[in-house]
Amino acid sequence: MNEINIITGRMNHLIDPHLTIWGWEIPVYLFLGGLTAGILLITALTIYLGKEREFPHAAGRLSFIAPIALSVGMGALFLDIEYKLHVFRFYTAFKITSPMSWGSWILLLVYPLSLILILGRIKISCPKLYEKLNGRGDRLIAFSEKHLHLASAITIFVATTLGIYTGILLSSLGARPFWNASILGPIFLISGLSTALALNVILAQEKHEIHFFSKYDLFMILAEIVTVLLFVISLSSGPQISQESVKLILGGDMTAIFWVFFMGFGLVAPLILEILELKxxxxxxYIAPALVLFGGLLFRFIMVEAGQLTGYIGY
Amino acid sequence: MSNFNRRDFIKISSAATVSASVGLNTLANSPTVAKIVGDLAEPGASSRTPTYCEICFWQCAGWVVKDKDGRPWKIVGNEEDQHSLGRMCTRGSGGLGAYLDPDRLKKPLIRSEERGKQVFREASWEEAFNYIAKKMEAIATQYGPDRVCLFSHGCGGPFFKTLINAYGSENVAAPSYAQCRGPRQEAFGLTFGADLGSPENTDIKNAKCLVLMGSHLGENLHNTQVQEFGQAIEAGCTIITVDPRFSVAAGKSKYWLPIKPSTDLALVLSWIHCLIEEEIYNKDYVKKYTIGFEKLKAEVASYTPEWAYSITSIKPEIIRQTAREMAQAAPAVIVHPSRHVAWYGDDTQRMRGIAILNALLGGWGHRGGFYQLQKAGVPECSAPLAKKAKNNWRGQLDGKYPLASMPPANFLCDKTVEGYYKGWFVYGTNLSQCLPEPQKTEEAISKLDLLVVIDTMPAEITGWADVVLPECTYLERFDELRDKPGRRRQIALRAPAFEPLYDSKPAWWIAKNLAITMGIGAAFPWANIEELLNDQLAKLGTSMEEMKKVGVKNLGEEGALCVEDGLELHFKTKSGKIELYSQTLEDLGFDPIPKYTAHETPPDGYYRLIYGRTPTHTFGRTINNPILNQVQAENDLWVHPTVAKRWNLQNGQYVKVKNQAGVASLPIRVRITERIRNDALYMAHGFGHTDKRLSRAHLKGANDTALIDKVKVDPIMGATGFRGTFVTFDEV
Amino acid sequence: MTAKQKHKYAMVIDTRKCVGCGNCVVGCKMENRVPEGLHRDWVVEEVHGTYPNISVELRSERCNHCINPPCVYACPTGASHVKSGQNITLVDRDKCTGCKACIAACPYDVRFIMPEGYVGKCTFCDHRVEQGLDPACVSVCPTHCMHFGDLNNPLSKVSKLLASRKYKLLAPEAGTGPQLYFLL
Known part of the structure; x- marks a missing residue:
């Protein structure tokens, strides 16, 4: 029998007995950040490809959710910051090695871009709201309309980066073996896109738009299942420390929640439901997209928690 | 008679003691009493004050350092000090916690009754002194002054000794005698005619072989010895550790002998047998310095390693091999006399065995063995006894414990239960946690007319007091000069780094002013302690001014430490030789050479309770220290995996253990470990405080002493055997 | 870390001499006024084997002041930084947001949040090293099992110890270039 203990009473807050530095705030932030990325990607692609008429909701009202979701997410992030007075410090430096730094600057770009996407089509997507503005902001709206196409192109790039960033944020932290897989970037992007597609399915009115997005969400779910399996395989075939860490979901404490609740209810169930629906x-x-949204949120909770449970030092 | 027919335990918190407390993180900015800026080696320091530590009895000298804002900062070792060797230990480094502890005793307290409930009320010092003086007078008148006892541990003790001596009592006990190192003191006295001293005169740094038996050096953080232990490890010293537990020292050892508990004497006798049988003992030394060798040889002839194996579970070849290792290293070999040796009631004999083993190896007086202690000799300055005691404790012994050189604390306690002793002064010792069978201590207390407790901290014992006197901590007071024998003739000064917090006072002030109130003030023929110190320092050829700068001073004119340096060995025994055979013991009817006697072993389902030290704490006294408590707040119960399996225990769960009398412990956390035998359980001593006022220590871990039962008393000198207790798990 | 630093400070700790007394922890607490309940250093006990063939290793641990510090890389504001010309890793409390990325990035779990919200950690007692003194933990160790020095100086005690004794690093596979060396 081997034993390993700290014998001088270390019980550092949030560190011992295992890392608990990130509670609900970071998963919520990562979820909403991913959702925002997905929404902007959908809206921007729709506009860029000129499909506004076909998919009026995706090109229009959906984009209103982006800054709101992002703000709520950043609110959660702010709640997580321990030295709130110093939050401005994110914007007095740019650190090329730090995804956290990248992210904070990307977030700054997202707001003006989403504003342009919203205002550029506000007359069509929300005529009543436009009337209420009563001429206020006309110059800004005119500007947005003028540059809508360019903005949508930039947004496609920025939103993709944002989506990937939410995964890289974790995967760059090599000290946590469970996060140490570069595929997390694509997974988080796919998952964010999938949740945004699902959200549009719930909110869109036009039948053909719902049908189209359901179909695409099906592909995204499939892609997510494949990439998540690749993630599990890459950890399982990685160095010993990775193999140890993946045991957490392969027989360990988080096995049931990962496979039954996330994989089962969050991915496979909506996949089946949508296939049946297509047939x-x-x-x-509402059922399949709601499950996708639930799965997306749960995935981030699982990832954030599981990473903190794994490490190089077991005491 | 006491005002109270029945004395209730009072939690000190029931007194209205809401005084300003010093927050740990604010570290109060108190005015500097002795602002002495010496050669500050510490960057960022503004002053340093010399002290010697009172967190344990080792008394390491160091400096109390304040930061550039004058705030208390840290305590560091004094480079010149032969105890600290420039480095404090864990507890000493955390010494500021004693000063900063917000749970300290703050004002004198007197037991009184309010609305049918016994409480402590805060009192002035004058009122408290008057109260005590009146009671003391009543005891003296009704029974005689010899009916008062002092139990003491720590530097202020001598002042209270002077006080009760002057009052007319010689009953001065210390649990450090009969509950701790008394048996080895008498055994080494009988054998070598000398005391080992404290710190012991073990030349560990030069030893080639070190045998630890009942000493878990490293876990007991006896600073100098631990430092020399490190040196010995580095120098490749052969370490042999005998312990039922894989102690830290065992991990540093070439040989770990996981002995069956209670059989140590069999191993010692067998080692003696091997040395003699193989003729590898130090023949010249034995011939030159000892008497009784032939009798010893005859006596141990039957103690073969094969015989010992059946008793100790240590294999014969290991016994022989380790005996040869010792012989090979001789005379640079130490069979460590250890410290807390009150185990089984035959402890003087076991320690005699160890002394004899050392004698056969010839370590006493040789480099790498036991060096010749050098004493500074600070002149005595207290007045002679005002009254000579009519009766002293020895007269009450009725011939029991003939070799006790101090009254066994347990004996005074027993006589108090009988109604003989009427007043107790308890200084710096939590009797409830250091005497075995605390129920008996409580019974004794219930018979007292007066119980005065002087301490810095509340503890279980203060809850039973009639009067509680708050002493200031060692960092807030002068004390007598440290005058401990060692390799050098050295003295150390303790000067106050801070003004006393609250209404606390130094022991000398308390004793002197109480004496004045009692009309025996002449016992303290000095106005204040600085006057006493100035006088003593002048006689030693130094001054307060110098001592405040250096903290520690070597007086020079040392004699040789060992034969290699020109020491001539003399032994102050009756025969003038090392007594392998003790005529003194023979004459008193005891075995002149130790004989092995078997001790009871635990019945099925029970385990021998063994206990020991943790390096973070001194007994129970530091558990509440706000700094040290952060490093260890509670103790663990060490359980062998097979025992854990039998009782279905999980690592980290809390269990209670109970002894055969049914007394159960507080819940204690289980640690399942291979580091302990499967017939014993282990816990560190000092935890499991029940006094609520110790806010950090309260109910944290379990108290081993509360479980100690079936105490066997050593007939030679009265030590209480603590290791006959068997415990089992209580409703897992 | 690209350019070679002038000083490569390291701690060399002799596990054979360490008795696990914890004075390094208390010495650090006092020196650096580490708030109640938080620890910049600690002692680990590792037990191997089965009774009666057991070994115990004791290790005084803290920040490894890595040559390749992931905590510094993860910091979005530059609060976590490496002292110029050395490998001592420090936190500038005025720049720290308490985002905790550095805590997650450290394979040794040496960082923590101070009560004010910024990140705290072992500094190798930079303030003492500047004065040519040993870190507090080293300076108080009763067994003298801890050594501090510059590995870029081949004549330093730490260099000599590493040249003459077997040692191990903690989780070297994490690839951070840790600078706590444990003599075996």
Whole structure:
């Protein structure tokens, strides 16, 4: 029998007995950040590809959610920051090695871009709101309309970066073996896109738009299943420390929540439901996308928690 | 008679003691009493004050350092000091915690009754002194002054000794005698005619072989010895550790002998047998300095390693091999006399065995063995006894414990239960946690007319007091000069680094002013302690001014430490030789050479309770220290995996253990470990405080002493055996 | 870390001499006024084997002041930084947001949040090293099992110890270039 203990009573807050530095705030932030990335990507692509008429909700009202979701997410992030007075310090430096630094600057770009996407189509997407503005902001709206195409192109790039960043934020922290997989960037992007597609399915009115986005979400779910499996395989075939860490979901404490709740209810169930729906079975249009959103949130909770449970030092 | 028919335990918090407390993180900015800026080696320091530590009895000298804003900062070792060797230990480094502890005793307290409930009320010093003086007078008138006892541990003790001596009592006990190192003191006295001293005269740094038996050096943080232990490890010293537990020292040892508990004497006798049988003992030394060798040889003839194996579970070849290792290293070999040796009731004999083993190896007086202690000799300055005691404790012994050189604390306690002793002064010792069978201590207390407790901290014992007198900590007072024998003739000064917090006072002030109130003030023929110190320092050829600068001073004119340096060995025994055979013991009817006697072993389902030290704490006295408590707040119960399996225990769960009398411990956290035998359980001593006022220590861990039962008393000198206790798990 | 630093400070700790007394922890607490309940250093006990064939290793641990410090790389504001010309890793409390990325990035779990919200950690007692003194933990160790010095100086005690004794590093596979060396 081997024993390993700290014998001088270390019980550092948030560190011992295992890392608990990130609670609900960071998963919520990563979820909303990913959702925002997905929304902007959908809206920007729709506009860029000129499909506004076909998918009016995706090109229009969906984008209103982006800055709101992002703000709530950043609110959660702010709650997590321990030295709130110093939050401005994110913007007095740019550190090329730090994804956290990258992220904070990307977030700054997202606001003006999403504003342009919203205002550029506000007359069509929300005529009543436009009337209420009563001429205020006309210059800004005119500017947005003028540069909408360019903005959507930039947004495609920025939103993709944002989506990937939410995963890289974790995968760059090599000290936590469970996060130490570069595929997390693509997974988080796919997952963010999938949740945004699902959200549009829930909110869109036009039947063909719902149908189209359901179909695409199906592909995204499939892609997510494949990439998540690749993630598990890459940890399982990695160095010993990675193999140890993946045991957490392969027989360890988080096995059930990962495979049953996330994989099962969050990915496989909506996949099946949407296939059945495509085959013409009558199912409420809300169930599958709601499960996708639930799965996306749960995935981030699982990832943030699991990473903190793994490490190089077991005491 | 006491005002109270029945004395209730009072939690000190029931007194209205809401005084300003010093927050740990604010570290109060108190005015400097002795602002002495010496050669500050510490960057960022503004002053340093010399002290010697009172967190344990080792009394390492160091400096109390304040930062550039004058705030208390740290305590560091004094480079010149032969105890600290320039480095404090864990506890000494955390010494500021004693000063900063917000749970300290703050004002004198007197037991009184309010609305049918016994409480402590705060009192002035004058009122407290008057109260005590009146009671003391009543005891003296009704029974005689010899009915008062002092139990003491720590530097202020001698002042209270002077006080009760002057009052007319010689009953001065210290649990450090009969509950701790008394048996080895008498055994080495009988054998070598000398005391080992404290710190002991072990020349560990030069030893080629070190045998630890009951000493878990490293876990007991006896600073000098631990430092020399490090040197010995580095120098490749052969270390042999005998312990039922894989102690830290065992991990540094070439040989770990996981002995069956209670059989140590069998191993010692067998080692003696091997040395003699193989004729590898130090023949010249034995011939030149000892008497009784032939009798010893005859006596141990039957103690073969094979015989010992059946008793100790140590294999014969290991016994022989380790005996040869010792012989090979001789005379640079130490079979460490250890410290807390009150185990089984035959402890003087076991320690005699160890003394004899050392004698056969010839370490006493040789480099790498036991060096010749050098004493500074600070002149005595207290007045002679005002009254000579009519009766002293020895007269009450009725011939029991003939070799006790101090009254066993447990004996005074027993006589108090009988109703003989009527007043107790308890200074710096939590009797409830250091005497075995605390129920008996409580019974004794219930018979007292007066119990005065002087301490810096509340503890279980203060809850039973009639009067509680708050002493200031060692960092807030002068004390007598440290005058401990060692390799050098050295003295150390303790000067106050801070003004006393609250209404606390130094022991000398308390004793002197109480004496004045009692009309025996002449016992303290000095106005204040600085006058006493100035006088003593002048006689030693130095001054307060110099001592405040240096903290520690070597007086020079040392004699040789060992034969290699020209020491001539003399032994102050009756025969003038090392007594392998003790006529003194023979004459008193005891075995002149130790004989092995078997001790009871635990019945099925029970385990021998063994206990020991943790390097972070001194007994129970530091558990509440706000700095040290952060390093260790509670103790663990060490359980062998097979025992854990039998009782279905999980690592980290809390269990209670109970002794055969059914007394159960507080819940203690289980540590499942291979580091302990499967017939014993281990916990560190000092935890499991029940006094609520110790806010950090309260109910943290378990108290081993509360479980100690079936105490066997050493007939030679009265030590209480603590290791006959068997415990089992209580409702897992 | 690209350019070679002038000083490569390291701690060399003799596990054979360490008795696990914890004075390094208390010495650090006092020296650096580490707030109650937080620890910049600690002692680890590792037990191997089965009774009666057991070994115990004791290690005084703290920040490894890595040559390749992931905590510094993870910091978005530059609060976590390496002292110029050395490998001592420090936190500038005025720049720290308490985002905790550095805590997650450290494979040794040596960082923590101070009560004010910024990140605290071992500084190798930079303030003492500047004065040519040993860090507090080293200076108080009763067994003298801890050594501090510059590995870029081949004549330093630490260099000589590493040249003459077997040693191990903690989690070297994490690839951070840790600078606590444990003599075996």
């Amino acid at each position: 013409g079975m009558k199912i409420s249009k």
